[in-house]
Amino acid sequence: MHHHLILRVVTKILVAPIILFALYVQFHGDFSPGGGFQAGVLMAVAFILYGIVFGLETVQAVMPAWLAHKMMAAGVMIYAGTGVVSLLLGYNFLDYGSFSPHHPSHGQHWGIFSVEFGVLITVTGVMVSIYYAFAARRPAISNEEW
Amino acid sequence: MLDLFIDLSLFTMLVATGFAIVKMRRLFGVTMMTGVFSLLSAMLLVTLDAVDVAFTEAAVGAGISTVLMLSTLTLTSRIEKSPVHTPWIPLLVVAVTGAVIIYGTLDMPNFGDANAPAQVGVAAQYMERGPEDMDLPNTVTYILASYRGYDTMGETSVVFTAGVGVLMLISGLRRRRRRKPSRDEGEVS
Numbered sequence: 001m002h003h004h005l006i007l008r009v010v011t012k013i014l015v016a017p018i019i020l021f022a023l024y025v026q027f028h029g030d031f032s033p034g035g036g037f038q039a040g041v042l043m044a045v046a047f048i049l050y051g052i053v054f055g056l057e058t059v060q061a062v063m064p065a066w067l068a069h070k071m072m073a074a075g076v077m078i079y080a081g082t083g084v085v086s087l088l089l090g091y092n093f094l095d096y097g098s099f100s101p102h103h104p105s106h107g108q109h110w111g112i113f114s115v116e117f118g119v120l121i122t123v124t125g126v127m128v129s130i131y132y133a134f135a136a137r138r139p140a141i142s143n144e145e146w
Numbered sequence: 147m148l149d150l151f152i153d154l155s156l157f158t159m160l161v162a163t164g165f166a167i168v169k170m171r172r173l174f175g176v177t178m179m180t181g182v183f184s185l186l187s188a189m190l191l192v193t194l195d196a197v198d199v200a201f202t203e204a205a206v207g208a209g210i211s212t213v214l215m216l217s218t219l220t221l222t223s224r225i226e227k228s229p230v231h232t233p234w235i236p237l238l239v240v241a242v243t244g245a246v247i248i249y250g251t252l253d254m255p256n257f258g259d260a261n262a263p264a265q266v267g268v269a270a271q272y273m274e275r276g277p278e279d280m281d282l283p284n285t286v287t288y289i290l291a292s293y294r295g296y297d298t299m300g301e302t303s304v305v306f307t308a309g310v311g312v313l314m315l316i317s318g319l320r321r322r323r324r325r326k327p328s329r330d331e332g333e334v335s
Contacts, residue, residue, distance in 0.1 A: 030288075031283050033286070109282070112291040
């Protein structure tokens with residue numbers, strides 16, 4: 001896409017706001033629509049857009065394939081780990097009241113924050129990995145045929 | 147009245163998009179039309195006050211799936227092959243399946259029915275106890291992440307499993323940490 005000047009300029013401008021919006025959706029999810037799934041998709045879209053316009057090598061310099069693969073598993077581990085921590089504190093699995101026994105609703109905030117963060121990491125990793133897997137293969141249609 | 151008008155026009159456009167997808171042979175156009183279909187569904191979900199679901203539909207359906215379909219398209223061909231069979235058998239199958247589904251909806255409660263199974267179960271308790279248990283304004287978030295934390299963990303695992311499945315099928319990862327897949331990444335390993 002070297003000849004698409006407008007796309008390249010617009011992408012450079014848009015990538016940072018997209019990531020910022022993803023973080024807003026993630027951390028404001030308690031108050032407004034959205035949460036880990038939506039934020040993860042938005043975050044992945046920023047990287048995928050960058051990869052489509054500037055090429056796979058450029059985006060993999062920012063987020064290498066191994067990092068995206070590790071993120072897939074790390075998010076599930078953060079989510080399940082939250083449950084294990086509450087188990088170790090003597091409560092039920094994923095009972096967030098355990099994080100702040102004197103003030104259970106604060107514990108709920110911490111727990112929801114933590115599991116939503118795990119969801120964000122997994123969804124971002126999976127979406128970016130799937131895009132990498134497709135984009136790394138040699139296309140059957142050449143660029144001019146579109 | 148306005149609600150009815152918006153619903154009718156959105157559903158009309160949805161059906162028109164569906165027919166356009168069936169008729170088209172150029173897969174690039176079909177992919178774009180599926181994105182339009184997702185956006186229209188997202189708007190319908192907004193009219194049902196399900197903004198969280200609408201958000202997901204717009205981001206996943208119109209955004210990510212379109213990109214993934216396009217990248218799949220670069221690995222196949224641009225034009226759908228015309229069918230070799232007569233269209234009557236598929237039409238019969240679709241008609242019978244559709245009739246069965248419509249027959250199934252006859253048993254469903256009316257829209258907004260207070261005695262619907264979804265309303266009389268634990269949902270009322272979640273709505274009642276939520277504000278003091280959680281102290282959060284977004285009901286959807288605390289039901290999904292806290293009361294239904296197990297389900298959401300399952301969903302996260304499903305997303306993870308889907309990612310692993312795709313990687314095993316098409317990524318061509320043969321050795322660990324191959325930084326530059328250069329020459330022969332087109333082969334299936």
